[in-house]
Amino acid sequence: MKHNFFLSTLRGPAQVIFQANALTGALILLGICAGAIASGKWEIAVGAPLGLLVSHLTGLLLRLPKDEGVAGLWGFNGFLVGCAVPTFVAPSTLMWIVVVLCSAMTTWVRVGLNLVGAAHKVNSLTFPFVLCTWLFLASSRLLDGMDGVGLSHPMLPAIHHFDSSALLPSTLLEAIEWPLRGVAQIMLSDSAVVGLTILIALAINSPRASLWTLVGSVIGTYGAMLAGGSQVAVESGLYGYSPALTAVALGAVFYPSSVGSAIWAILGAIVTLFVQAATNLLLEPLGLPALTAPFCITTWLFLLPLLSFAPNHKADHSSWHKAKSSTADSNN
Amino acid sequence: MKHNFFLSTLRGPAQVIFQANALTGALILLGICAGAIASGKWEIAVGAPLGLLVSHLTGLLLRLPKDEGVAGLWGFNGFLVGCAVPTFVAPSTLMWIVVVLCSAMTTWVRVGLNLVGAAHKVNSLTFPFVLCTWLFLASSRLLDGMDGVGLSHPMLPAIHHFDSSALLPSTLLEAIEWPLRGVAQIMLSDSAVVGLTILIALAINSPRASLWTLVGSVIGTYGAMLAGGSQVAVESGLYGYSPALTAVALGAVFYPSSVGSAIWAILGAIVTLFVQAATNLLLEPLGLPALTAPFCITTWLFLLPLLSFAPNHKADHSSWHKAKSSTADSNN
Amino acid sequence: MKHNFFLSTLRGPAQVIFQANALTGALILLGICAGAIASGKWEIAVGAPLGLLVSHLTGLLLRLPKDEGVAGLWGFNGFLVGCAVPTFVAPSTLMWIVVVLCSAMTTWVRVGLNLVGAAHKVNSLTFPFVLCTWLFLASSRLLDGMDGVGLSHPMLPAIHHFDSSALLPSTLLEAIEWPLRGVAQIMLSDSAVVGLTILIALAINSPRASLWTLVGSVIGTYGAMLAGGSQVAVESGLYGYSPALTAVALGAVFYPSSVGSAIWAILGAIVTLFVQAATNLLLEPLGLPALTAPFCITTWLFLLPLLSFAPNHKADHSSWHKAKSSTADSNN
Numbered sequence: 001m002k003h004n005f006f007l008s009t010l011r012g013p014a015q016v017i018f019q020a021n022a023l024t025g026a027l028i029l030l031g032i033c034a035g036a037i038a039s040g041k042w043e044i045a046v047g048a049p050l051g052l053l054v055s056h057l058t059g060l061l062l063r064l065p066k067d068e069g070v071a072g073l074w075g076f077n078g079f080l081v082g083c084a085v086p087t088f089v090a091p092s093t094l095m096w097i098v099v100v101l102c103s104a105m106t107t108w109v110r111v112g113l114n115l116v117g118a119a120h121k122v123n124s125l126t127f128p129f130v131l132c133t134w135l136f137l138a139s140s141r142l143l144d145g146m147d148g149v150g151l152s153h154p155m156l157p158a159i160h161h162f163d164s165s166a167l168l169p170s171t172l173l174e175a176i177e178w179p180l181r182g183v184a185q186i187m188l189s190d191s192a193v194v195g196l197t198i199l200i201a202l203a204i205n206s207p208r209a210s211l212w213t214l215v216g217s218v219i220g221t222y223g224a225m226l227a228g229g230s231q232v233a234v235e236s237g238l239y240g241y242s243p244a245l246t247a248v249a250l251g252a253v254f255y256p257s258s259v260g261s262a263i264w265a266i267l268g269a270i271v272t273l274f275v276q277a278a279t280n281l282l283l284e285p286l287g288l289p290a291l292t293a294p295f296c297i298t299t300w301l302f303l304l305p306l307l308s309f310a311p312n313h314k315a316d317h318s319s320w321h322k323a324k325s326s327t328a329d330s331n332n
Numbered sequence: 333m334k335h336n337f338f339l340s341t342l343r344g345p346a347q348v349i350f351q352a353n354a355l356t357g358a359l360i361l362l363g364i365c366a367g368a369i370a371s372g373k374w375e376i377a378v379g380a381p382l383g384l385l386v387s388h389l390t391g392l393l394l395r396l397p398k399d400e401g402v403a404g405l406w407g408f409n410g411f412l413v414g415c416a417v418p419t420f421v422a423p424s425t426l427m428w429i430v431v432v433l434c435s436a437m438t439t440w441v442r443v444g445l446n447l448v449g450a451a452h453k454v455n456s457l458t459f460p461f462v463l464c465t466w467l468f469l470a471s472s473r474l475l476d477g478m479d480g481v482g483l484s485h486p487m488l489p490a491i492h493h494f495d496s497s498a499l500l501p502s503t504l505l506e507a508i509e510w511p512l513r514g515v516a517q518i519m520l521s522d523s524a525v526v527g528l529t530i531l532i533a534l535a536i537n538s539p540r541a542s543l544w545t546l547v548g549s550v551i552g553t554y555g556a557m558l559a560g561g562s563q564v565a566v567e568s569g570l571y572g573y574s575p576a577l578t579a580v581a582l583g584a585v586f587y588p589s590s591v592g593s594a595i596w597a598i599l600g601a602i603v604t605l606f607v608q609a610a611t612n613l614l615l616e617p618l619g620l621p622a623l624t625a626p627f628c629i630t631t632w633l634f635l636l637p638l639l640s641f642a643p644n645h646k647a648d649h650s651s652w653h654k655a656k657s658s659t660a661d662s663n664n
Numbered sequence: 665m666k667h668n669f670f671l672s673t674l675r676g677p678a679q680v681i682f683q684a685n686a687l688t689g690a691l692i693l694l695g696i697c698a699g700a701i702a703s704g705k706w707e708i709a710v711g712a713p714l715g716l717l718v719s720h721l722t723g724l725l726l727r728l729p730k731d732e733g734v735a736g737l738w739g740f741n742g743f744l745v746g747c748a749v750p751t752f753v754a755p756s757t758l759m760w761i762v763v764v765l766c767s768a769m770t771t772w773v774r775v776g777l778n779l780v781g782a783a784h785k786v787n788s789l790t791f792p793f794v795l796c797t798w799l800f801l802a803s804s805r806l807l808d809g810m811d812g813v814g815l816s817h818p819m820l821p822a823i824h825h826f827d828s829s830a831l832l833p834s835t836l837l838e839a840i841e842w843p844l845r846g847v848a849q850i851m852l853s854d855s856a857v858v859g860l861t862i863l864i865a866l867a868i869n870s871p872r873a874s875l876w877t878l879v880g881s882v883i884g885t886y887g888a889m890l891a892g893g894s895q896v897a898v899e900s901g902l903y904g905y906s907p908a909l910t911a912v913a914l915g916a917v918f919y920p921s922s923v924g925s926a927i928w929a930i931l932g933a934i935v936t937l938f939v940q941a942a943t944n945l946l947l948e949p950l951g952l953p954a955l956t957a958p959f960c961i962t963t964w965l966f967l968l969p970l971l972s973f974a975p976n977h978k979a980d981h982s983s984w985h986k987a988k989s990s991t992a993d994s995n996n
Contacts, residue, residue: 229474278468281618
């Protein structure tokens with residue numbers, strides 16, 4: 001692949017879910033921006049492309065190896081930063097400086113964490129986004145130039161949670177909307193339409209990835225319902241997004257397709273819903289969001305043993321853009 | 333050693349304290365179950381063998397290298413999960429599902445963490461148990477299917493702790509009971525009789541290991557008393573169990589016997605009591621138990637420098653079942 | 665260099681800011697002790713040289729490779745322990761035992777963490793001090809033998825911080841004092857005179873290092889003022905010390921001098937001020953101080969990618985005492 005600036009940048013949003021396809025990326029970007037505008041959050045419609053652009057440009061400025069940039073791997077963490085920071089912090093001069101600084105930072109933090117991970121044959125996944133965003137969101141509570149209006153109140157975990165746990169959805173539409181919102185929450189949107197857009201965008205490049213994303217969200221959402229997660233969290237997809245990412249990572253990216261890897265992916269999605277609850281709990285006293293940390297933690301725990309579920313398959317999970325089966329868009 | 337399912341599984345409880353002996357393991361298992369029933373906690377008497385069995389079976393299912401399974405290394409983390417989860421969470425359908433899921437998970441998390449640790453020549457010790465149990469216990473606060481009745485109330489650390497610090501034991505029997513309870517607390521029991529059973533079980537396979545376990549518990553218990561730890565914690569052995577494990581790890585497992593390694597083990601037990609207090613403090617806002625994390629943290633800090641206390645000894649602490657002096661039971 | 669006990673020990677305080685010069689170290693030690701006595705804190709004037717001595721002696725006792733000891737690298741973490749522990753804990757028998765234990769421990773923890781870091785070509789920096797001091801300070805809240813009078817009250821992060829954010833300094837003297845206090849806070853002093861002493865001591869060995877330390881403190885202090893940090897924190901130098909260390913590490917130690925590395929160092933100092941706020945926030949529920957953790961975290965994130973800003977420069981940041989340009993004092 002040659003480096004076409006426009007196409008390479010657009011592959012960023014697709015790489016959040018492991019796809020190197022500019023059309024997929026463009027659709028996701030469009031979906032996120034349209035969804036943001038529809039719900040009156042113009043700052044996300046600005047932040048998302050800004051974060052994407054800045055982090056991709058940072059890769060160019062630092063003269064990182066081109067192949068990763070062409071595959072869209074410089075930009076996906078910055079794209080998530082651009083979705084997340086304006087979700088939690090009100091627009092201000094400092095907030096926009098932070099979007100730029102934090103997006104740029106994810107690009108080299110990813111290089112660093114990937115070097116660390118490569119020693120153990122795992123990839124940094126979306127953790128550069130999680131780590132950098134946590135640091136800047138936490139700082140917003142002590143710096144008056146930022147107002148963390150979207151952050152929840154720091155509180156001690158309750159002994160008994162009185163918010164009622166989720167009941168079965170009352171209509172079929174609702175039953176479908178919950179996991180679709182879970183897919184949208186990967187990029188911090190709670191719109192079922194955005195979730196559907198993401199699934200379609202994925203299917204263009206890899207039906208298998210699209211399917212596993214949905215399956216993961218279904219497992220997380222209904223698993224949390226059965227386990228007694230809160231109604232609000234289950235309905236808005238907050239138990240779906242991390243299991244969705246774990247399922248697609250284990251089921252469609254890092255392992256060749258087999259019965260074993262399918263069971264592994266389903267198991268991973270189930271465990272992720274518990275890790276989601278645990279991470280939410282751990283962050284309650286700080287009032288910080290879990291972001292995609294539950295996905296990263298669980299997926300690492302499922303990748304690190306370097307198990308193999310197919311004959312002649314040598315496990316190495318340090319990168320996905322060479323090894324995985326999904327092909328890049330044909331535009332280059 | 334050949335894989336005898338029954339004997340291999342029974343070696344699990346012994347491997348919590350680094351021994352590959354089925355008789356030692358059987359005695360420990362028996363002690364824990366009898367102690368649990370005696371204090372009316374039948375769910376622990378079910379959970380402990382269940383966790384042990386599930387985690388050992390997981391090693392078989394995942395087709396992990398047999399030698400570790402034969403040595404009982406698949407099961408010891410799961411055994412601890414089976415002791416811990418029912419201690420902190422009331423019996424319910426979800427609680428039993430979690431015992432199974434969490435026990436199984438420790439087996440492959442151990443493989444993963446051991447691979448990471450091997451790069452730095454250290455072993456994951458009981459940290460797979462600690463990490464997985466923390467995640468599932470934390471999740472119990474947000475999932476109504478589990479009721480964490482045994483977890484302490486989340487609270488901000490007090491500036492002054494008003495619970496009186498420990499005084500000298502008033503009778504000789506009490507003086508002996510405290511560190512014996514410390515040994516029992518390794519497996520979350522507070523019974524001095526269980527502690528004594530464990531020491532006897534250890535002595536069958538390795539008198540040296542038994543002695544160091546007791547010495548560590550004595551140092552932790554009485555060190556905490558002198559340092560002003562709370563009466564309740566000191567009396568119930570909560571300052572003894574982690575130093576006991578550190579002492580046996582440094583004094584009887586990872587180093588050949590020498591004056592230098594003996595001083596190192598004593599120093600390690602002393603430091604562990606401070607790390608125990610620190611870990612308890614860090615977890616207060618979350619209301620989670622320290623489990624054996626203080627042992628893992630301190631022992632890593634004492635192993636990572638790869639010091640040698642004997643001539644011609646090349647430090648490599650990544651595994652203990654080949655290198656250690658204690659011989660396996662003769663039954664196979 | 666040969667091992668002269670007196671000179672080697674004195675290089676310790678200089679190595680906090682990466683200099684292997686006994687005169688620099690002696691001046692810093694003198695400055696800290698004089699500043700402590702001037703403000704009535706005799707326990708720091710005792711603790712600092714005690715921690716330095718104990719940690720250097722520990723290197724000798726453990727028979728660590730001599731070259732690091734001669735360069736003063738055994739003692740700098742212990743020196744910081746001796747500055748920090750008496751700052752936060754009132755003098756008592758247990759407090760002095762902890763100063764000795766914690767100082768000694770930094771020496772071998774540094775060896776261990778450096779071995780881990782070397783696998784990823786980074787150094788442990790001052791993190792052995794941070795980690796060990798955190799553990800012992802946290803333990804002080806649960807052990808009545810220590811009274812953490814200098815620790816702040818554990819509290820949940822406020823949603824709105826009502827302490828007024830910093831205004832411009834009202835006089836030129838004040839404008840200069842703030843960043844000088846930032847330099848002094850590297851060793852937990854809030855005296856501008858001590859800060860000036862440190863800068864002069866550094867300039868003796870390396871004017872470049874002295875300059876970058878000042879530049880980093882200026883960036884952190886005025887950056888935090890512009891971002892809306894609290895008046896008290898900005899004035900007392902608490903936003904300056906970590907950026908100062910990051911700036912000198914990136915600008916004068918780990919990279920050869922170039923335009924690229926200068927921009928990198930400035931960027932690093934800016935990011936550090938946000939990480940400082942984040943770390944402060946994360947530690948609020950525990951009432952623990954950030955120490956130099958923000959410097960360690962940020963510098964690692966800027967070193968791990970192994971970027972190069974000069975032709976023919978092969979990045980390896982695992983140690984500084986061989987590679988760096990500053991020459992050792994000529995006394996040996």
